[in-house]
Amino acid sequence: MKGVIESSLGWRRICYQYAFRTCAKGQRSAGAGKFQSPDVLCIILRMQIPPALNLLAISGSLRANSTNTALLGAAALLAPEGVAITVFEGLGALPHFNPDHADTPSPEVAAFVQAAVDADGLVIACPEYARNIPGTFKNALDWLVGSTQFPDKPVMLFNASPRASDAQAALRLVLSTMSARIVDDACITLDLLGRPWNAAAIVLDSRLAEPVRKALATFCNAIQ
């Protein structure tokens, strides 16, 4: 799927450990034809062993340099072992919600609803616009309201701005109305406001990366 950012740090660690061990045992040359590098082994292993949990991350911002989207990109890189986080990139392509089309959704809507339904949980990071959630994000949630498979969907919330308390309250109201299961202990607020961030910069800043890592672990433990 386009726009997939999966956690790979854990897999890379395992593969490098494997390569190191086989090298130490003098087996590297025997296996060289099969595994050119730990990276190749990494790809093969990831193809064969599915992740234990698949999470869908949705940013409420369409901005190219969005702090909320950067935060979700970092979450994908910091995901616990065996957890795959897919960052959804089609928010802006969803048509305006119309109940008349709920039973005959466009391919974009059908793919979005299916991805949300199939996910073991949602990771949401949404900015505040005019003391509420952005219309584009509410539009996406409206497409999910009719799904009989959405109720009890586990959700964690990342808030990238300490000022955005009204949007968080509104988001909680909408999600609880949709019967989502918000895992409160996994919901965190970080201060990314007013500065340019990307996923790598967040991962490299331990004051941001550690709370993200901890929140993801709490969420995954709660829904496993």
Ligand code: FNR
């Ligand atoms: C905002 N912002 C904002 N912030 C806030 O705390 N309360 C508010 O009511 C609003 N309203 C608002 C309206 C509009 C139209 C814009 C463009 C912005 C600021 C906004 O929430 C902040 O810049 C976020 O960091 C944007 O998130 P991304 O795009 O970086 O993910």
